[in-house]
Amino acid sequence: MATHEVPAAPVRRRDGVAVIDIGGDVNRSAEASLEAAWLEAVAGEPKAVVLSFAGAGYINSTGIALIVGLLARGRAAGIELRAYGLTPHYREIFEITRLADFMAINPDEDSAVRGAEGSSDV
Amino acid sequence: MLDEFEVVSTEGNERVAIDRVGAAVTSLGLPAKRLERLKTAVGEATMNAMEHGSEYRADRPVAIRVLTGDGAVRVQITDLGGARPDAEHEIPDLEAKLEGLQRPRGWGLFLIESMVDELRETSEGSQHTLERGLRLKEADDGDA
Numbered sequence: 001m002a003t004h005e006v007p008a009a010p011v012r013r014r015d016g017v018a019v020i021d022i023g024g025d026v027n028r029s030a031e032a033s034l035e036a037a038w039l040e041a042v043a044g045e046p047k048a049v050v051l052s053f054a055g056a057g058y059i060n061s062t063g064i065a066l067i068v069g070l071l072a073r074g075r076a077a078g079i080e081l082r083a084y085g086l087t088p089h090y091r092e093i094f095e096i097t098r099l100a101d102f103m104a105i106n107p108d109e110d111s112a113v114r115g116a117e118g119s120s121d122v
Numbered sequence: 123m124l125d126e127f128e129v130v131s132t133e134g135n136e137r138v139a140i141d142r143v144g145a146a147v148t149s150l151g152l153p154a155k156r157l158e159r160l161k162t163a164v165g166e167a168t169m170n171a172m173e174h175g176s177e178y179r180a181d182r183p184v185a186i187r188v189l190t191g192d193g194a195v196r197v198q199i200t201d202l203g204g205a206r207p208d209a210e211h212e213i214p215d216l217e218a219k220l221e222g223l224q225r226p227r228g229w230g231l232f233l234i235e236s237m238v239d240e241l242r243e244t245s246e247g248s249q250h251t252l253e254r255g256l257r258l259k260e261a262d263d264g265d266a
Contacts, residue, residue, distance in 0.1 A: 028133065058137065061166055061229035068219050068226045075220055089158035096236045097229060098216040 009037035017113045018046040023055040026063030034066055042079060049074060050112045051103075054085030064097055071102055080104075084112040124149075124190055128183040129168060131176035131201075136168040139186055139199075146188040147195055150258055159237040160195065160256050166230045166237075167199045167252050175201025175250050194239070196255045205245035 008023040009030070018041035024030065041049050051067070053059075074081045084106040086094060094100045106112035125146035129139050143164045144157065152160065168184055176182035187198040214232050218224040235241055240255035 058165075060136070060169065061233055062169075062227065064229045064233075065226040068216065072220045072222070072226070089155070089162070093162070093233065097214070097232075102216065102220065 009033040011040045014113045016047045019050045021052045025057050026059040028062045048080040051083045052085050082112045124188040126187045131172040136165040139168040140165045163234045163237040166234045170230050171201035175203025194255045194257050198253045200251040202248045203250050204248050
């Protein structure tokens with residue numbers, strides 16, 4: 001039997017931007033915590049939502065689908081999504097799935113909050 | 123053969139397959155980038171087999187064989203779900219997903235195909251096998 005890390009996704013605010021700290025695995029078990037984090041993040045009408053993967057572990061195809069869902073909701077609400085903290089492998093996956101075409105992938109939190117890597121296709 | 127084992131069809135158990143295959147290929151010295159690709163392909167294929175083949179039934183485990191030879195590593199993942207319907211092979215289109223024209227899920231096979239050099243799918247009776255091959259070394263392996 002596999003062991004599962006308990007996912008957590010607390011929300012912080014910096015300069016009008018909501019930062020969701022994604023911890024643990026990004027798979028089906030993360031669905032409830034990501035949903036709660038998204039609702040908390042957008043409740044403050046942020047300029048953008050930053051997904052921090054710095055504390056994330058394993059990401060599978062179900063986790064990719066969860067991120068697609070957040071991206072769709074962001075587009076519908078006119079809220080830009082940005083990301084940082086991806087390992088080179090998961091950055092490659094964001095590129096081949098084209099997630100990187102629709103959300104800016106930044107090297108660190110400061111640039112993600114500033115939106116220094118350019119805006120996404122919202 | 124480097125390893126042969128079974129995984130109980132329970133959600134999350136693809137991590138068992140990933141860890142075991144990762145350990146089995148340690149002696150091959152795969153570059154980190156290719157090892158990560160192999161692990162993602164194994165995880166997604168095991169998930170696919172457990173969900174669509176074994177329907178997450180504990181009495182229908184997924185069999186995994188790790189082979190090497192001819193400059194490649196091959197992983198065979200076999201379930202008892204028989205041939206797959208074509209509907210599972212929808213090519214994911216992110217733009218369509220964002221527009222609600224495709225479901226958010228459906229990335230598994232796409233990720234598998236993107237991560238490996240060869241992919242072979244065979245069915246015989248109730249047995250369905252997905253074999254993926256990865257060359258041990260590529261000219262562009264900058265992290266070797």
